Amino acid sequence: MTSIALLGGGKMGEALLAGLVKSGHPIDQLCFTERHPERAREVTERHGVAARDLAVAVPGADTLVVAVKPQDIEPLLAELDKLLRPGTLVVSLCAGLTTALFERSLPENTPVIRVMPNTPMLVGEAMSAISPGRHATEEHLVEVEGMLASVGRVVRVPERQQDAVTALSGSGPAYFFYLVESMIEAGVLLGMARPLATELVVQSALGAARMLRETGEHPAVLREAVTSPAGTTSAALRELDRHGTRTALTAAIEAACRRSSELGAS
Template sequence: MSAPARRGLAIIGGGKIGEALLSGLIRRGGPDGILVCERSAARAAELAERYRVPAVDLGEAAVRARVLLLAVKPQDIDALLERLAEHVDEGHLVVSVAAGVPTARLEAALPAGVPVVRVMPNTPALVDEGMSVLSAGAHAGEADLDEAEALLAAVGKVRRVPESQQDAVTALSGSGPAYFFYLVEAMVDAGILLGLPRTLAFDLIVQTALGAAVMMRDSGEHPVQLREAVSSPGGTTIAAIRELEKHGVRAALMAAIEAAHARSVELGRRSDESR
């Protein structure tokens, strides 16, 4: 295996995140230099046809690509690493988006010195609005982080954190889309209760959520300031906020995120203990 001949990227795993990254990269720069590796032959053929990229087996992926992006479920990572270990060396960069799997576990299963970067993405990567947070393993340097960041920037924003913060990241941005979907579901139901057609209520809430997100991103103002600007004295908004506070919505949301963090920590410990 000749490391200098390697170039490009192999996406290993053709699930939602794997396909999101594949499609985002192709939209940004075309299919050249990208390979896909998927254990389901039918799914591999589907991705190859849809995106016009070669579908290859794991050995060929490691021979041809320098960057190996592991986009499999956490429960499948050990079996993948066992097969991958015989094909990789220090000339590769392994980027893992397997939730809750620490870099130490990945490094222990691979040959010594292989650089590993751990990433926590989220599902809005499917629409190029993802939030990906990455951490370096013991052998990954600044150039490796730069390369991983450039890949993930194809599907949204990227931040770097120490790996010790990844469980908190999982609780906030990894699981975060579900919290917003949950709130939108409740607000749409409220609109229906008030007599609006479901489609209209949905359109109203989705556009409102989108507009509010852009305001928070672009205005530079604190969310409290933005909320107060909508809350006229004695008006409808402040009446609604009073009910949210009365029912403990703020405390419930904070407790929910703490529970997600605790579960992420627990899953990480279980994965280490199961080795």
């Protein structure tokens, strides 16, 4: 069984760790690093996985999962360059950072796979997109797909599409949360108690998502099924169109894509 060291015990790192444990990966083949001792103790108590120093975790791993903030990557890569065993697979969960950045900083021929996950990883419903670096093989891709399948769904994309992935699914949950928040506030404005408005909207969002997944229908078809001529839904959609909602959403996703590209270049 592959030995995995997860560098970074934040929310996303812990979510992946929990998924691996739940999927049956042996706990003695897992470890993580975390700068803050109190946080390290919390993660260990919840999942039974040992926290290790970087100097111990890195040489003992077949696969390293890097789950640190992008601004922390340069000093970490300098340390990894000295500690990494030849052939160790490096998996990056760092938004905006290219495989080329890792390959330049790590020992020659190090296989690197870039991953763009999203926060539903915390509930086992992530959407993760993976892209191989120059030295990653099909075997490496299959390994990473299996690892990420423990916390959601996985697709392969060319690395040139990762900025678009970041804008669409990486940031995507925030767009849905924004819409849900706005709908709840509208319910309150109409005189409804906030807990009731929240229950109505959240369950509607969950049901709509399941319909999209389970029916396989195009969203336009499902939307039309709810929209009676001259009815309430029609009136609401007309207002959304009048305010340019579709255009605004497209512009927002384009802005997120540009920002992802900027982060990768900085």
